[in-house]
Amino acid sequence: MSKLSQLAETLIGSEIVRLGNDISNRISRGEKIYNYTIGDFNPDIFPIPKDLEDCIVKAYRDKRTNYPPADGILKLRTGVADFIKEAEGIEYAPNEILIASGGRPLIYALFRTIVDRGDKVIYAVPSWNNNHYVHINEGTHCVIKTSPENDFMPTAEDIAPHLAGATLLCLCTPQNPTGTTLGREEMEKICDLVLAENASRKPEERKLYVMFDQMYFKLTYGTTVHHNPVALRPAMKEYSILVDGISKVFAATGVRIGWALGPVNVIAKMKSLLSHVGAWAPMAEQVGVAEFFQNKEGIKTFLNHFKAELEERLWSIYNGFKALKEKGYMVDAIAPQAAIYLTIKFDLKGNTTGDTQLATQADVTQYLLDKAKLAVVPFYAFGAPHDSPWYRLSIGTCRKEDIPEMLGSLEHALEQLNVSVTVS
Numbered sequence: 400m401s402k403l404s405q406l407a408e409t410l411i412g413s414e415i416v417r418l419g420n421d422i423s424n425r426i427s428r429g430e431k432i433y434n435y436t437i438g439d440f441n442p443d444i445f446p447i448p449k450d451l452e453d454c455i456v457k458a459y460r461d462k463r464t465n466y467p468p469a470d471g472i473l474k475l476r477t478g479v480a481d482f483i484k485e486a487e488g489i490e491y492a493p494n495e496i497l498i499a500s501g502g503r504p505l506i507y508a509l510f511r512t513i514v515d516r517g518d519k520v521i522y523a524v525p526s527w528n529n530n531h532y533v534h535i536n537e538g539t540h541c542v543i544k545t546s547p548e549n550d551f552m553p554t555a556e557d558i559a560p561h562l563a564g565a566t567l568l569c570l571c572t573p574q575n576p577t578g579t580t581l582g583r584e585e586m587e588k589i590c591d592l593v594l595a596e597n598a599s600r601k602p603e604e605r606k607l608y609v610m611f612d613q614m615y616f617k618l619t620y621g622t623t624v625h626h627n628p629v630a631l632r633p634a635m636k637e638y639s640i641l642v643d644g645i646s647k648v649f650a651a652t653g654v655r656i657g658w659a660l661g662p663v664n665v666i667a668k669m670k671s672l673l674s675h676v677g678a679w680a681p682m683a684e685q686v687g688v689a690e691f692f693q694n695k696e697g698i699k700t701f702l703n704h705f706k707a708e709l710e711e712r713l714w715s716i717y718n719g720f721k722a723l724k725e726k727g728y729m730v731d732a733i734a735p736q737a738a739i740y741l742t743i744k745f746d747l748k749g750n751t752t753g754d755t756q757l758a759t760q761a762d763v764t765q766y767l768l769d770k771a772k773l774a775v776v777p778f779y780a781f782g783a784p785h786d787s788p789w790y791r792l793s794i795g796t797c798r799k800e801d802i803p804e805m806l807g808s809l810e811h812a813l814e815q816l817n818v819s820v821t822v823s
Contacts, residue, residue, distance in 0.1 A: 404768060406535065414780035418764075421775050433797075433805040434774045438527075438575060438647075438739065440795040445650040445708070448701040450694050455654070455687030467682040469674040470666075471498025471658070474604065475685045477657050478683065478692035483643075485695075486617065487627045489636075489655065491660045497670050498685060500655040502614055502642050504678035508669040509566070509659065510536045511641050514610050518566035523553035525781035525789075527612075533695040541565065542782065547789070550579035550733055551778075555588035562596045571612035572626070573619065573737030576791035578713075578782050580619070580736050583626045590632040597638060608637045609667070614657075615738035617648040617702060620710045623736045637662055645688060648740065650795075656680045656688050712794040712802065713741050719806040728813045741792040748788065750816040757816075760786055771812035773805060 402408055415436060422434050439512040447450075470476070476493040484490055499505045514520060516537040522529035523543040533540050541561050545551045552574065562568070570589070581589075597606050609628060616625040628635040644657030657680070661668060673679065691698070713735035720732040720743055731744040734753075747763045749756070752770075757763050760777060767773045777791040783789070 405742045409534070411531065411534070415776055417775065418768075418780075421743035421768070425768075429541065430772065432768070432772050432774055433801060435792045435797060436774045436776050437490060438793050439652050440650040440739075442650070445705070445795065446532070446807070447649055447651045448691070450649065450697045451645075451649060451654075451687065451693045454690040454699040455560050455684055458683035461686075463683045463686045465682055467498075467685050467696065469677050469679060470494075471496070471680065472682070472685045472689060474659075475656075475689035475692075477764075478689045479660075482692055483641075483660065486508075486632050487625075489629045489633075494663055495660055495666055495820060497659045497666045497673070498680055499657050499659070499673055499678050500680045501580065501646055501652075501657040502612070502644050503657075504673060504676065505642050505659040505669070506532060506610065506612070507535075507656055508667075508672045508676075508678075509610055509642070510538075511672055512665060512668045514538045515566075519561070519564055520569065521558060521561050521565050522565045522782075523557070523568040523790075524781040525551060525576055525787075526569070526571060527781060529569045530782045538566070544784070547742075547744075550576040550736070551789075552579055552581050552585070554585055555592055558589060559592055562592060565596075566605065567605050567608050568593065568617065569610045569612070570628075571614075573613075574739065575612075575615070576742055576776065576778065577733070577742045578736060578738040578740035578791075579733060579742065580623055581626060583624070583631065586626045587631050589637050590628045593628075593638060594756060595634065596633055606638055609635070610642065611639050612642045614643055615647050616643070618706060618709065618739065619737040620706065620713070620735055625737070631659040635691060636745050640665060649701070653689070654684050656684055661702065703707065709739055709794060710735065712799060713739075715799070715802045716741055716743075716792065716794070716806075717795075719802065723806070723810060723813070726810075728810070730813070739793055739795050740775060741794070742750065743790050743792050743821075744787045744788050745790060747816060748815075752815050760788060763788070764790075767809075767812065771805075771809040773809055773812075 476496040480491045510532045514536045519541050520533045520536050520538040521541040543553050543557045571745050640661035646652045717732050723730050729746040733742040775792045778787045778789040779785045
């Protein structure tokens with residue numbers, strides 16, 4: 400078979416997709432699997448807001464099915480500006496906003512607009528897809544390995560040594576896959592580093608930009624507060640591109656409405672690039688979401704209920720893991736902060752069951768699926784080392800009544816490992 404392009408030949412397949420295919424096959428054969436792998440929602444459990452559904456249906460019935468403007472309809476861009484101003488206290492004009500079919504094409508366009516071959520891109524691991532976007536754009540990977548002590552978030556101290564000569568710094572908070580966040584003090588320190596680095600560069604030198612993925616920013620729990628770099632340091636507006644959308648906050652992953660906010664020149668080039676790709680959001684969805692944004696009371700009511708349902712699931716599973724840890728099993732979890740993810744730990748490598756040894760973390764992942772019927776995504780699927788014992792558990796498809804059963808199944812699987820319980 401003839402070779403394809405260098406990019407096509409070197410793309411790395413998705414571990415999540417591989418797991419998903421295995422899980423789908425098992426479910427089709429009648430197996431009960433607790434599938435907590437995908438960062439998506441089961442619409443039967445978490446439907447989109449009824450008001451949003453009605454607005455989109457009405458737009459289709461009104462025959463709003465032609466091409467939208469390349470940067471998105473004005474009413475939606477204005478609605479996004481109002482939504483962001485009310486939520487975060489920052490102001491963006493319509494020409495500083497770009498609408499697309501979700502966050503992915505916006506991130507792709509941002510990379511293509513800013514990153515040339517060989518340019519240094521800084522990102523932490525685990526994190527969602529930064530490694531793939533750097534590879535697609537032939538950038539130079541500058542990888543920061545994070546630790547559980549900092550909730551798997553990069554610190555200013557981690558970032559500082561790498562800023563010289565960098566083109567892009569990728570930040571995500573609340574973060575996928577960890578469900579953890581950057582605190583105010585750390586975010587301010589990072590902003591000050593970026594501002595100082597750009598001030599040190601000559602006028603003819605390219606600036607350091609920040610991609611700030613805040614797709615989950617409305618989904619924070621308890622005392623957790625989301626902090627936006629532009630809100631904390633207004634001067635960051637010149638160097639920040641915010642990526643956001645309705646996918647997670649309204650359980651609307653398939654509706655495909657995302658937006659980027661940033662400097663006019665960057666947004667204009669991203670718009671030009673996407674106009675060639677054709678990655679605009681459908682007209683009817685844009686019209687519907689724009690109308691939905693007018694219903695502020697309805698949005699508030701939905702979010703109060705939605706967040707309560709998500710938080711209840713996260714804490715129930717977290718408490719279950721802590722109870723297993725107290726019994727001596729080699730598991731752990733980080734307390735829920737935000738998003739739809741729980742960071743969990745299975746420190747089971749080296750254990751045996753019967754004649755089988757769990758020699759690698761991949762063996763652990765498979766054992767959990769085979770024996771506990773629990774499907775979760777290892778952090779090595781998000782760029783972390785392959786021996787990392789940490790995992791992402793997503794609750795988007797989780798039924799509350801399944802949680803005790805899942806925890807019981809997990810404990811039964813742990814019991815079968817001959818050194819799974821510590822000796823006091």
